[in-house]
Each structure stands twice: as structure tokens, then as C-alpha cells.
Amino acid sequence: xxxxxxxxxxxxxxxxxxxxxxxxxxxxxxxxxxxxxxxxxxxxxxxxxxxxxxxxxxxxxxxxxxxxxxxxxxxxxxxxxxxxxxxxxxxxxxxxxxxxxxxxxxxxxxxxxxxxxxxxxxxxxxxxxxxxxxxxxxxxxxxxxxxxxxxxx
Numbered sequence: 670x671x672x673x674x675x676x677x678x679x680x681x682x683x684x685x686x687x688x689x690x691x692x693x694x695x696x697x698x699x700x701x702x703x704x705x706x707x708x709x710x711x712x713x714x715x716x717x718x719x720x721x722x723x724x725x726x727x728x729x730x731x732x733x734x735x736x737x738x739x740x741x742x743x744x745x746x747x748x749x750x751x752x753x754x755x756x757x758x759x760x761x762x763x764x765x766x767x768x769x770x771x772x773x774x775x776x777x778x779x780x781x782x783x784x785x786x787x788x789x790x791x792x793x794x795x796x797x798x799x800x801x802x803x804x805x806x807x808x809x810x811x812x813x814x815x816x817x818x819x820x821x822x
Contacts (some may be wrong), residue, residue: 672741672748672816686739686772692727694766700731706752712783727764732806736797739772745812748787753811762805769800777809789814 673684683695709716710726717725764770775794782788791814797806 670813672711672744672746673814674748674788675779675781675791675814676812676817678744678779678789678791678793679755680776680778682776684740684774684776686743686774687743688739689734689769689771690739691769692731692735692764694725696778697727697731697766700728700734702729703796706730710757720767721732722763726734727766727768729760729764731791732760732764732770733758733808735770736772736806737810739770739797740793740795744774744793745814747794748815750813753790753813755808755810758806758808760806762799762803764799768805770797772797782813786812787816789816791799 697711699820701707706728709723711728712725714725717723773796775796777792777794779789781789782790791812793797793810793812795808795810796804798806
């Protein structure tokens with residue numbers, strides 16, 4: 670599905686990403702390598718086996734990126750101009766290799782841009798949940814969105 674135009678993103682609209690993704694150990698290790706995050710809590714199973722978690726935690730920034738990425742195909746793909754910011758980012762439950770995540774997006778607000786007649790600003794609440802239905806990540810994302818093009822006669 671293509672992204673939605675500004676006019677289609679009305680306050681209160683809930684959009685399910687329509688698919689899920691199982692996080693792998695390779696995802697976590699590769700992401701930590703790409704971002705140069707060498708924290709043992711992400712990479713060292715032996716170190717983590719006696720921790721309160723018992724195993725490595727998936728890097729939370731991977732979880733954030735995956736959550737937003739999974740939402741793009743049916744929210745902002747081809748209709749976003751730019752991300753304006755993210756706030757209230759939270760990770761209430763840890764993610765582990767083997768967890769399967771789904772994503773739900775709720776439109777919190779939408780208003781026309783004051784400086785661009787062809788755009789609007791939308792605030793989206795993204796929530797990722799695991800196979801047990803627990804919310805593992807959430808964030809509010811503000812995006813500058815294209816308005817639906819008008820037909821030229």
C-alpha cells in the first residue's frame with residue numbers, strides 16, 4: 670500500500686502495519702556493528718546470562734528504526750516530505766532475538782502547514798508490540814506530509 674496523503678491522516682485514525690517481523694541475533698549484531706555500539710549488554714551472551722534479563726538485549730535504536738520502518742509502507746511511503754522530529758521515545762519492555770514485532774500507528778494530530786500550502790504537519794504515535802502483545806517501544810513522530818495533488822484541467 671502506498672502512503673497516505675495529509676488529507677487522509679485524520680486525528681484518531683489507527684493503522685496496522687499489516688505484517689510482523691522476527692528480530693534475529695544477526696540483526697542486533699549487525700546494527701551494533703554499523704553504529705559502533707560495543708555495549709556488552711547487546712553483544713555478550715556470557716556476560717548477560719547472569720543479568721536480570723538472562724540474555725543480550727536487542728539494541729533499542731534498532732527497535733526504534735524497525736518500528737518506524739515497518740510503518741512506512743502504509744503511512745508515509747511516497748507522501749512524506751521530511752521527518753520533523755521524534756519525542757517521547759520509550760522502551761517499556763525489552764526486545765530479544767527471536768521476538769516477533771508488529772506495529773500500530775495512531776494519528777495524534779494533523780494541521781495544515783503555516784508556511785507551505787502544499788503540505789501539512791502530522792503527529793503519529795508508533796507502537797511496537799511483541800508476540801505476547803506487550804508494547805516494547807513507542808514514539809511520537811512529527812512529519813511534514815504532502816497534500817493530495819489537485820487535478821489540473
